[in-house]
Amino acid sequence: MVRIAALNYEIFVEDGTWGLIPTGDEVLSSLPVFEITRGGGVMEYTPAFGEAHKLPGTVLSLEYVQAVVIGYDDKARCWVLGFHVARNKEDKARWLELVRWPAGVNAIYAASAQQAGRELAEHIGCPLKVFGAKKLPRHQPPGSVRSGVTGPLVPHQREDIDPQRVRLFAQSVNLPTQHPNIWLGRGRGGITLRLAKDAAHAKHGDVAPAFNQVALDPKQERIRLIPPTGLLGTFLGGQKGREIAFDSVRNIELRHTIAREYVPQQEEKDLITEITYTTYTWGVYLTLADESLLLAQTTHATSSELSRKRATVGDKFSVNSKEGIEYLRQHKADQEAYEAAENFAWTVAIVIANALEVHVVKTQVEEEPA
Secondary structure, X not given: OEEEEEOOEEEEEEOOEEEEEEOOOOOOOOOOOEEEEOXXXXXXXXXXXXXXXXXXXXXXXXXXXXXXXXXXXXXXXXEEEEEEEOOOOOOOOEEEEEEEOOOOOOOOOHHHHHHHHHHHHHHHOOOEEEEOOOOOOOOOOOOOOOOOOOOOOOOOEEEEEOHHHHHHHHOOOOOOEEEOOEEEEEOOOOEEEEEOHHHHOOOOOOOOOOOOEEEEEOOOOEEEEEOOOHHHHHHOOOOOOEEEEHHHOOEEEEEEEEEEEEEEEEXXXXXXXXXXXXXXXXXXXXXXXXXXXXXXXXXXXEEHHHXXXXXXXXXXXXXXXXXXXXXXXXXXXXXXXXXXXXXHHHHHHHHHHHHHOOEEEEEEEEOOOO
């Protein structure tokens, strides 16, 4: 659950719902006075809230919302959150304030206000526009794994899967299997993981596996890590391979990292449209006593231009429009690509952990924007 304090209200985001709960000593009820459910198509509010915010009745279609707007009001010296609403797309949108933050300098409530706006735009499925922000946070790529640390360097979620459950999962895996640039199958009596050369080189500062082939030999109980240079490169003095005993491995870690980058697109002099680019990475790590070795990774990238696009574009009474069908097609393709990347990394982790008879440790890390 996400909780964000604002002036006279607490914003909550939970189970696909974005809502407002009034706060203060004089408040007798902790029930929401305003709610939007993802995919619901309407905003719901109490009669008193609707009257105070110039909203009709107690329900309003989200089709009238052209954009979620978050910004710093220089005159009032506070952050405000609201909507640009219009009856038709061609009409001039009017401002409708939803909630504001206490007065103060720009930076004090910038992060919480922008987070509330981003969450609201995701739930409605519309663009996010920002004004008056001194600086919008941008994500920087995560650094490499340091020797001496055997897990994420930041707070993370964790789930341990014991070898018995690993064995059960592994029984349903059919080998060989592959993903772009990665192949997993049986080698000479053991398991072999092969990476294409492109998958074994870091790009733009990202972390990449240092080896493009991992061979597990159950007879000798050794793991052979072969560098991208191959046999000829090693002979000529390139990076050397490495051997690791089975009993040196503590576990296999499947690390799911979510990284977001917020990119402003200038629309008007004092107004920008913010696009969120999200990269999901699944890394399979070999965990030793004092280091974690990245064996393979899969990724999926998407943006808010897809997640904030509604299926009912243009026609408020039809979900079978040409735009709606195209949106559903794009959304399905995006979801299938996400699941393929996630499932393949899970398969690699399970198969290798089963061969080594060790735990799989699933971790999830959400990178904080810089």
